[in-house]
Amino acid sequence: MSGFASDLSAGAIAAVVEATPLHSLVRDAEALTLAHHGSMVTYSRKVFIPLTRLCRDVCHYCTFATTPSHVESAYLDREAVLTIARAGAKAGCREALFTLGDVPEARHPAARKALEALGHETTLSYLREVAQLVLDETGLLPHLNPGLMSDADFAALRPVAASMGLMLESTSERLGQRGGPHYGSPDKAPGHRLASIEAAGRAAVPFTTGLLIGIGETRAERVETLVAIRDLHLRYGHIQEVIVQNFRAKPGTKMADHPEPSLGDHLWTVAAARLILGGEMTIQAPPNLQSDALPQLLAAGVNDWGGVSPVTPDHVNPEAPWPHLDALAKVTAAAGRVLVERLAVAPRFALKTGHWLDPKLATRVRRAVDARGLPVVEAWRAGGVEPAPSILQTGVTTSSRRIDELIARASVGERLDVSDITTLFLADGPDIARLCAAADELRRQASGDAITYVVNRNINYTNICLYRCTFCAFSKGGTRDLRGPAYLVEDAEVGQRAAEAVARGATEVCMQGGIHPKFDGHTYHRLLGAVRTAAPDVHIHAFSPLEISHGASSLGMPLDAYLAWLKEAGLSTLPGTAAEILDDEVRALICPDKVNTQGWLDVMRAAHEVGLRSTATIMFGHVDGYRHWARHLLAIRDLQEQTGGFTEFVPLPFVHMEAPMWRKGGSRSGPSFREALLMHAVARLVLHSFIPNIQASWVKMGPDGVVAALRAGANDLGGTLMDESITRAAGGRHGQLCGAEQMSALAIRAGRPLVQRTTTYGSVASRAPLKTGA
Missing domain, CATH: 3.20.20.70 (Aldolase class I)
Structure with missing residues (x-):
């Protein structure tokens, strides 16, 4: 009955x-x-x-x-x-x-x-x-x-x-x-x-x-x-x-x-x-x-x-x-x-x-509340400095058998559906530990025990933006703002920062910015030239799909032709940002004027087809729900199955403190620690056999959270960043730099070796010590 x-x-x-x-x-x-x-x-x-x-x-x-x-x-x-x-x-x-x-x-x-x-x-x-x-x-x-x-x-x-x-x-x-x-x-x-x-x-x-x-x-x-x-x-x-x-x-x-x-x-x-x-x-x-x-x-x-x-x-x-x-x-x-x-x-x-x-x-x-409508009872918040709670328990629940069935299917590379993935995100009590242990085993199979990181520098060349994403505390619309002034970095300064990064041991510069009203497709081409002139050998990881879409449309060029032009000018890989949640039900609330789900996927598909690899991200814990997270993960998996171009998946818990939509009462206060940990574990399960690398963001998760994520399917710590500013603008308090020493300390806590990598997960032959001075 x-x-x-x-x-x-x-x-x-x-x-x-x-x-x-x-x-x-x-x-x-x-x-x-x-x-x-x-x-x-x-x-x-x-x-x-x-x-x-x-x-x-x-x-x-x-x-x-x-x-x-x-x-x-x-x-x-x-x-x-x-x-x-x-x-x-x-x-x-x-x-x-x-x-x-x-x-x-x-x-x-x-x-x-x-x-x-x-x-x-x-x-x-x-x-x-x-x-x-x-x-x-x-x-x-x-x-x-x-x-x-x-x-x-x-x-x-x-x-x-x-x-x-x-x-x-x-x-x-x-x-x-x-x-x-x-x-x-x-x-x-x-x-x-x-x-x-x-x-x-x-x-x-x-x-x-x-x-x-x-x-x-x-x-x-x-x-x-x-x-x-x-x-x-x-x-x-x-x-x-x-x-x-x-x-x-x-x-x-x-x-x-x-x-x-x-x-x-x-x-x-x-x-x-x-x-x-x-x-x-x-x-x-x-x-x-x-x-x-x-x-x-x-x-x-x-x-x-x-x-x-x-x-x-x-x-x-x-x-x-x-x-x-x-x-x-x-x-x-x-x-x-x-x-x-x-x-x-x-x-x-x-x-x-x-x-x-x-x-x-x-x-x-x-x-x-969290995405279930239940109160977040711990003090931990993404971007904050409060310690992460201990939430792993032993035991069996009435849901454990179903969880085990889904783990078994995911472990052999089977595609789970939205309902299946939603069930995994609903896990609580002892079932959290089951998922984390299963994800950790798949991590070991896919990428071994090494914890990787890249030495890089963030260069955010402008925070002035035409778009009004309700979650973004970084972008500015005018010359002054309560959270800091608007700015535009000149091309020569961008090049100088890239050269400084290389001098400090960086192998990568990561460049992103707002959509400045004066920017067009030539702007991004010029920025590449400035960096390539100042630092000929550095890996340029640059331009969100929103920037690529804007650049191509401003010149009336097809995506593939525009991306090929940028590649010729020195673009090496793309960051998978501007994804937020790849579900237009959510995007209509948080970024209605931004590139939509299909537009984001189209940019990534075109990039992969011209030989540019990219990362993939999710920014979660605001007005979204578990079904949206599931659809996002499946969209990433399906495109990866077609192109193979994603190098890693990066969960980015929403940092709420200065986000406009939170300040106006329109969003949750970021995910709970349970949700943030499960995102890493579930992503490993859903993407298994397609994307071998799951990154834990030290900027968002904090030290305790990163160590927990490394035991729940993550194998990468991302970049040292040197000049992190986007999370900091949102209220994040974990600083602008996580150097090799700090990365090593995190790896020791996780009980695994630390290895420096390139942007595309190649080996770095001889690692120069990271210099923390200018």
Whole structure:
């Protein structure tokens, strides 16, 4: 069974699930869960802020709601709220869960009096203020559970909340009748709750809802409740998770002696939820309410443990403490799953913030997440100086078999497809180590143990550019800029720098620049002449495909003829820059006026056909996704299969600090370390038997990151650079030069020998020591 059809009625579904053995339901639910979520199980690291425990409802099982005489104050004051939030932020939490009763001011004069003293007429008005305070002062993302809300309420609260929630509990009207658990609780009327959940959909609020099972409802009524949630989600797409919570009898309540649902009953409902709501939906079960049966809940369809706090108790179920996060991770791992932190807003909503979040919240979330929509929890960032985390683990997950199958296929040179490669990029937990080890073995087979590097100098002759790539902090459009002045280096100075580079031991000069409004095809020809005159024997690695395309079109020359002309003038090889992501879906966002995917490939094909070899790059971790990375890798592989002209593949993690699109809130903050490491490993697998060299960029990855990449498929450290400026302009902090001594230190840490190479991976007969002076 792959799940129930979205138009199947509750009655028809109930008939099927009632007639199906539990083990069959669980088997089908688990298969559907794994097909959509893999081995990943999420949780949110949160603090619990009980803004008020007063409520106008009197649910017969609840110990959270109380009366004014049993609390010190009707509401937590502002400082009390911030004290909890600050403790959460200090403990690494990312969510502030506000829970409170429904409109307590409608029942309790004490609530009205307290609100007046706080300067508010309603609980929701005060909630908005303190949620904004928490957001501004701690950065925690508020998740609000204030009960029933109208369209106006959602509009007022949406700017301060990453998500909101309301447990539907049950659509059974019986439960509100005399003797039922919801008798005397007007806000628990199913029609009112469904209307509020629908209002959340109209307001485009990422929303959490769910069932409370075992309070007197029948299984058929549970199915009806799940179908009601399904139908609302089909209409608005706003349900981010569905909680299947089991009733716990609590002393001091009217239902203290009511029987609790059995584990089998809980598993039946979880499996039914998965099959009714589909594979994409997040199904949650609170881990503190069924602590001895977590593996069984995972097998039944759960893929989220909800909010778990290292700071505050579960105020709704105080008798059931949160499991320690280390213990929760171990139990999850023992079931072959990987525990991964999420935000208050679910991953698939975090990747579409423009629709689901207020603009200011959207920027916060976008900057916090990786390409899965999950928070980047380490301090490491591309171009930064923070140490790389240790992420390699041993073990086996439910995804390991699939990962091993893909490794085996790639290892014999088989072409993986986009879906296959995306699966590799989704690897987490122990599967990261599997991929890195496999990539390292293929590296050994393809290029041996030597770690190579080239002694070169970067010459960026202008940072003035006609194009407005949103990721680029290097290019300037005028004479002055906040990040430094615009410049244009004269031809003679370019030649002098090349001669200096040779004098300092360089075998290569790498020349690239912006598309200056005065440049045409003759400009690049002149630059080659200047370098060739000053340094006759140096290898000239120059001109991005954008520059080649511009030069050829400005002279009305075909690409092949123009490239042949440049080759005759001294051009040796081309850098594979300006590729960014070879997918026009992404290029339309980050470089809409730049050469498109086919244009980039056409330049490289023409270069290879006239005898010019080139590198290939990818610049990743901004607005792109794993499917885009997969398409990029396949485009490189396919062209290489045709021409054989690429010498190496160079992953370039996006350095975000000064990038215009990041500063404007339009991109992520570069890839996570996990993603950066996987890019090297997956590239080795995908390109195996076609491109033997994978380069790790010391400028982007930093020392720790480079060493890790050298153990995950990379075999090359690139160039010494001498005058690196593009990454530095973007905020990179790893300097302008990585000399032979530093390269050697990196190789020693990786446990392999260091060998100087030429640009095209030939040997250097006698290496002159690299001079660090002018």
